Amino acid sequence: MGWRGALALLLAGLFVSGLSGAFAYFLPAALVAYAQTGQGTQGRSGARAGPSPNSTPNTTPVPAGAPFTVLLLGSDDDSKFQSDAVLTQSMILVRITPATRHVTMLSIPRDLLVPLSSGGEAKIDAAYSYGGAADAVTTVERNFGVHVDDWVWVGLRGLVKLIDYVGGVDVTTTNPVLDDFYPADLENADPYSYKRVLVLPGPQHLDGLHAMEYVRSRHGDIQEDFGRSQRQQQVLLALKAKARSVNPLDLPGVLGSFNGEFKTSINLADIGRIRSLLSLASQINDPSQIQQLVLVPPYTSDAVVDGADVLIADWTAIRALIRQYFS
């Protein structure tokens, strides 16, 4: 083999090595994308799989540029619960209209009493624990009369790590959040232990742990779960603002940071769609483009059913709201 052959061998080897380096870089993201994203819609209860009465199957891909709706699910997934049978304390419907760059966020109260798609009646946060994301999606679709295109589930530690990975979020906290009985389940083996929490009011840079305390604390809020829902929406919007500075090379780190506390129906291996979603997020900067909704009275009212505090929905009013913002 002459020098030309040697040069060709060197260049070919460099090319293959470079590809191997890139493959190694993206491998963790690929594994997570394979294992935890692009998930189907079959619930454990078996109730899901077919379309809800008011919707088309959500396996239908969303046409490029068309409005779409995502159901965000957040869970306390500490050791109080069996793995993957957790409640979803946070349920937020997000409607995104790419053409107008308009976003609507509707927080669903966790105590809302609804018929579950898996059967029976319970608080809506139980839908995920009985049947996974699929049953949560179907329950929301059937009760709210809305079509959900995709869903995203994040566990407690996943959100903390995600926020830390992006360097924290800037939030103008609404008021002092004080809680003497905040769960200390993230840093303590006893899931029933508690700690004191204080989040100071005003503009500030929150790391993952303190952002979690801000969105999770509920004992000291006069609006109880409604106040917590407003805080969750604030932090989500702050995270969205961070999307402007994230690029596809961050995917391995972002997905790795979740460490299994993240699932979605969105196929994260579809780099083209991920890039377009990040681009869309970066274009939504005007606060007037973002509508934040919380189902306070008269959309809901307090009640006690079988000894449990629940919220009763005024479905006529809620569905009118859905038609206005999610159709």
Next chain:
Amino acid sequence: MIPGRWTAPRAVALAAFAVAWLAAGLGVYLALGAHRSPVATKAPRPDQVQATAGPLRRLPGTLYLVQDGTLYRLQRGTFTPLLNASGSATWTMPAVSPSGQDLVVVRREYAYSDLYLVDAAGNVQQQLTHDASSTVEGNHWALYPRLSADGSTLWFDYDPKDVYNSYNVVMAVWSMPLGPNKTSQMRKWTIPNDYTGGDVQPVPLASGGMIYTKYALDTTANKILGQLWLSKRAGSEGTPLTPASDDCSQPALSPDGQRLAMICTGGTQLVSIQVATFDGTTLGPRQVLVSGQVAAQPTWAPDGQSLVYLAAQGISGHFQLWQQKLPPQPSPSAAAPTSTPIPTRTAAEASPSPTPTPLPAPVQLTTNLDFDATSTIAWHV
């Protein structure tokens, strides 16, 4: 590279190729990693960044700021750590005495905080409160210390326990004589609203009263919003200085006591820094200095001619120090106080001053630090 033709030079060449291939693979891996977004870059310590020239060096007097739980002194462009964060303990919210010789600083642990009197060199002189408890809910917070004009009275926030409902943890404004073992003389000044976070950020007045931020549920907006209140005696209800819907907080009184700076959000995530004249009872029209930013902690210069504040900057979102110079104070006739708070709906719509002197552009004083925006700034000549 046929085995039959294996020679030493060829073996060396192959080894060199292998090294090059390994380096290429590793290089691509590292290069991809190096091009991740730098959002999580940690800021350097302020004392590692010295200003050799520029506006930071020209700031008069001494400022005290907090980054990462460490209290820094800023003099002539140089940051010096005075009280270092240690373990879970952090220092925050410095308040300087009228003489400038002492500071009252909060030392915060994960479940409680205490006030300490320290000298200007950062040496702890006295522990003023004792809020630690062996039971989680038995701990207390002591925050936002301020000293009276004569330096004899300490104002601060404290969370008394609700004996009827342990979930109702709210802060109220208290006062006590400055000194060790004075907590038995603590006096509660305000009656906070339940489940709102309470009353915070007292600013004592020379007249004996104080301005503070009260949080309350605005049933129109369905949000808890901040409102500046004036209390002239302990236990009195006081009077509001700003409309609830403006969501104003972080009051800062000018050295002459005639102007009040504050931040207002109108219930949004963005902030405007505003200044209004203050006649001891009511606020005059407000002038918007900065708007549409995530900004906090307006703090008057000792000469009252400018304000510094913290504002989030760049993709990291770290808070930097900014300075806004102010026009001369409007004449009393031009800034006649109104008998009721101005009916501004949102911060952005706040009424301009009747003498709309153009403001110079604010000046960014630091570029890559990471100040704690929840900590007050102290500034003494």
